[in-house]
Amino acid sequence: MNEHDYGAKVKRRLDASLGDLAPGVLQRLAAAREAALARARQSEAAQGFTWSAAGIRLFGDSSRLPMSRRYWLPAAALIAGLAVIAYWHEVTNQPESEDAELLSGELPLNAYLDRGFDQWLTDSSQR
Amino acid sequence: MAHRLVAALAFALLLTAGSAGAADPQHAPPTWVQLNAQQQSLLAPFAQEWDTMEPERRARLLALAKKYPTLSKEKQERIQQRLHHWATLSPEERAKARERWKKIQSLPPKEREALQQKWLEYDQLPEEHKDQLRSNPPQQK
Numbered sequence: 001m002n003e004h005d006y007g008a009k010v011k012r013r014l015d016a017s018l019g020d021l022a023p024g025v026l027q028r029l030a031a032a033r034e035a036a037l038a039r040a041r042q043s044e045a046a047q048g049f050t051w052s053a054a055g056i057r058l059f060g061d062s063s064r065l066p067m068s069r070r071y072w073l074p075a076a077a078l079i080a081g082l083a084v085i086a087y088w089h090e091v092t093n094q095p096e097s098e099d100a101e102l103l104s105g106e107l108p109l110n111a112y113l114d115r116g117f118d119q120w121l122t123d124s125s126q127r
Numbered sequence: 128m129a130h131r132l133v134a135a136l137a138f139a140l141l142l143t144a145g146s147a148g149a150a151d152p153q154h155a156p157p158t159w160v161q162l163n164a165q166q167q168s169l170l171a172p173f174a175q176e177w178d179t180m181e182p183e184r185r186a187r188l189l190a191l192a193k194k195y196p197t198l199s200k201e202k203q204e205r206i207q208q209r210l211h212h213w214a215t216l217s218p219e220e221r222a223k224a225r226e227r228w229k230k231i232q233s234l235p236p237k238e239r240e241a242l243q244q245k246w247l248e249y250d251q252l253p254e255e256h257k258d259q260l261r262s263n264p265p266q267q268k
Binding site: 088097098099100101102103104105106107108109111112113114115116117119120121123124 | 187188193194195198202203205206209212213216220223224229232242243245246260
């Protein structure tokens with residue numbers, strides 16, 4: 001017996017026993033079916049368009065969008081990500097390099113780093 | 128609903144980041160072998176660490192290499208001499224040098240010249256005297 005035959009047999013048995021069910025049970029089953037269909041219709045209406053390539057539903061009904069932290073967090077992450085990209089472009093596109101100016105200047109690197117020079121400048125300014 | 132939006136925004140961020148890199152490959156930090164001969168020659172002191180260097184530091188050095196050909200011969204020589212020293216500095220020392228350089232740049236030209244003169248005088252001091260001064264650094268203001 002294949003799956004289809006088995007399914008048909010089960011259906012026949014269920015249909016045959018349908019008449020045996022109490023009216024109250026039939027009523028509850030009908031109400032549950034209606035409620036399930038109503039939920040399905042509501043869900044379809046709320047889902048808006050589907051981003052099929054990504055398989056991600058991007059937006060629902062815009063009037064239903066709650067402004068909770070769960071939405072602000074990814075939005076903040078997105079903005080932060082864009083800021084990082086913008087910063088990287090800024091750094092790499094910088095036409096003038098301050099390091100080039102620093103390294104090619106009159107003063108050697110030690111003039112900026114030698115603590116003794118700082119002390120000597122302080123001493124000589126007090127003389 | 129909410130988790131879908133989270134996923135969608137995260138995906139959008141990945142796409143944005145990915146497309147920025149793909150559309151603009153020259154702005155992704157290049158590896159050492161991707162540098163041209165001129166860049167490799169100038170940045171030779173950084174050859175060993177280049178591929179593991181922070182992108183920001185590589186970007187600064189690339190900006191330096193870009194600027195280099197436009198400078199006078201004298202300035203080019205200074206850069207070549209000082210890059211070896213620059214490569215040995217810690218991030219804190221480089222930050223300190225940049226900070227002090229910026230301060231000095233903001234001085235009037237006469238004061239800057241005076242400072243250069245002071246450095247020449249200091250540089251002439253006996254090494255023992257300099258060591259003494261170094262062991263007694265001024266208080267940070």
